[in-house]
Amino acid sequence: MALRVEDNKCIGCEVCVHACPYQAIEMVDERATLNEACILCGACAYACPTGAIVLDRGDSDVDITQYEGIWVVGEVTSEGTMAMVTAELIGEGGRLAAEIDTDLSVVLMGDDIRHTAEQAAGYGADRVFVVDHPALARYRTEPFTRVMADLIEEHKPEIVLAGATSMGRDLAARLAARLKVGMTADCIELRIDPETRMLEQTRPAFGGNLLATILCEQTRPQMASVRPNTMGLPSFDESREAEVIEVPVEIEEGSITTKILEVVRDESRSARKLVEADIIVGGGRGFADKQQLSLLDELAEQLGAAVGFSRALVDQGWVSSTQQIGQSGKIVHPKLYIACGISGAIQHVAGITGSDCIVAINKDPDAPIFEVAHYGVVGDVAQVLPAMTEAIKARRGE
Ligand SMILES: Cc1cc2nc3c(=O)[nH]c(=O)nc-3n(C[C@H](O)[C@H](O)[C@H](O)COP(=O)(O)OP(=O)(O)OC[C@H]3O[C@@H](n4cnc5c(N)ncnc54)[C@H](O)[C@@H]3O)c2cc1C
Structure with missing residues (x-):
């Protein structure tokens, strides 16, 4: 991505100077000039009345029409039950899925966790991927990222939601980097445009002084982590059923660089x-x-x-x-x-x-x-x- 100023179009109006939140534009000889504070946010390009500032995003070769469905990255508690943050995301994901007439899937990873699929179904998941393997007994970045990235590359969901928890924040960021997609952390509100299927991801910005709504226009899946307790719990219906897909995985313990030697609970x-x-x-x-x-x-x-x-x-x-x-x-x-x-x-x-x-x-x-x-x-x-x-x-x- 790059930002450039086309000198022949710049009229020296200084609109960009005021639009830039980072004081990254100075006027030199009545022409806008970027300095090293620029983070390529593009606010100046949007504000420029003459199109003199161009944000070149680079060509994306992703065919976003190939992606469909909403996914929730599930979490399993140390007691072996599905975490409530996952239930919350199922409720929110289901609401968004209904708006664009698609289905909602949940991915649950852990060891001996097949029973948690019923919980996901009861809260409203249409499909549950269960990845059961001893190496997934406790969260570790590497194996969880590998499993999720492979599943996303294979099934191509258009939206992936994770909880803004210790696990969700770590995993979503790592996944986004692996998949080369954007990710909006710590969202407190999600909306979807049924026409464009674009996820509008709202999160506090600048220390909570304003709320920013972020779109990932060019890449898929659109990824967001959502702050727990912001969306409300959906109702649970134990008679609800979901398609349960058991995903076989091969994970060599020796290929994972981190080992959990002991779990010490902080009881303070x-x-x-x-x-x-x-x-x-x-x-x-x-x-x-x-x-x-x-x-x-x-x-x-x-x-x-x-x-x-x-x-x-x-x-x-x-x-x-x-x-x-x-x-x-x-x-x-x-x-x-x-x-x-x-x-x-x-x-x-x-x-x-x-x-x-x-x-x-x-x-x-x-x-x-x-x-x-x-x-x-x-x-x-x-x-x-x-x-x-x-x-x-x-x-x-x-
Ligand atoms: C963008 C933004 C985001 C913010 N986010 C948060 C946030 O997430 N959480 C948050 O808490 N604040 C947040 N704030 C700050 C918030 O506006 C308040 O400044 C803050 O909550 C005040 O904290 P307080 O009630 O402890 O202190 P004060 O407002 O100073 O209140 C202290 C209270 O203690 C009472 N008191 C004093 N002595 C005693 C005593 N001996 N016994 C009993 N009562 C006593 C006083 O009567 C007073 O009511 C945010 C502000 C901004 C601008």
Whole structure:
């Protein structure tokens, strides 16, 4: 791909200078000139009123009409069940498939996982590819990429969706590179144009300050990873049936450069998975210092809860961004969310509205969090949290 300025067409209007998000265009002798900050995004070419800036994408020899069907890259949990993020993607993939009158397939890879095909069918898959092999017992980049790439090259789906999970992010990126196609990571909304069959992939950009909708016009499959908990679960019907295709594979363990020697679970409260937790205790800027966050941990321990945070604490460097809840963090769906010292900014609330019950603790009775909370405690976290923890301990007779 290359970007060039045709000097004879450039009229020096500077529209491109303002259109460029990277300050990559300067005016030299009243002519647009690209500098090294250019990332070939093409914003200037779209904006140029005279066609002087040309984005040369190179010739694509892909016949996109050869590709059909929507695929979901399935995930299997360590307990051997299909992951809920896969169910979510089946629901979303099925909706998109109906719009373009095609079918939805799910690929499940693992060891001794044939039974998971029934789960995929129950959630709405039309076809399930089951790849069962001991080398696929736990996720590793190489064998999973190889299996998926071979299947995609053989069957040519037009869209491939993966969860924006640890596995999905890794696998989708590697696959896209292997297949030489584009991939939009971390989507929060998908739409499809029934005329062009183009997938409109929307994801937060520039630190969440705007939403970008991305199209992959030239290559197939169109690939996207989708943030868990953004699409909602489809209904499960155990009487639904799907065509199940068992895919035989030969994988030489010796050809895989990574070996899993031991799986060590991080049982710390901070490691409990936010996106799957039934109870989450969330902390915000209402805490005086980092040490005081132990009050959250103590309550979480009593409740068996995961701990998450507002972006304010991530920005302060007190906690990891992996524990941020909200629009630019994790979207959570717990049964109970306890917001402690969190004001209830719209970007935080965007991540918690799927909670069944929200309890807010805030010393300001007018804090916006009380507008979305089902129960509220007006008080200081330094007093309310230890009291709650003690009350739970007392109930348990500890
Ligand atoms: C593009 C963009 C994306 C963003 N994405 C996210 C996101 O994903 N997640 C997110 O959380 N934010 C996000 N933000 C930031 C968001 O706008 C807020 O700034 C942030 O949520 C505020 O965090 P907070 O509620 O902890 O802090 P504050 O807004 O400062 O609120 C602190 C609250 O604590 C209360 N308080 C103070 N002391 C005590 C005490 N001792 N006891 C009890 N209560 C007390 C105060 O009354 C106040 O209500 C984003 C912002 C932008 C611009």
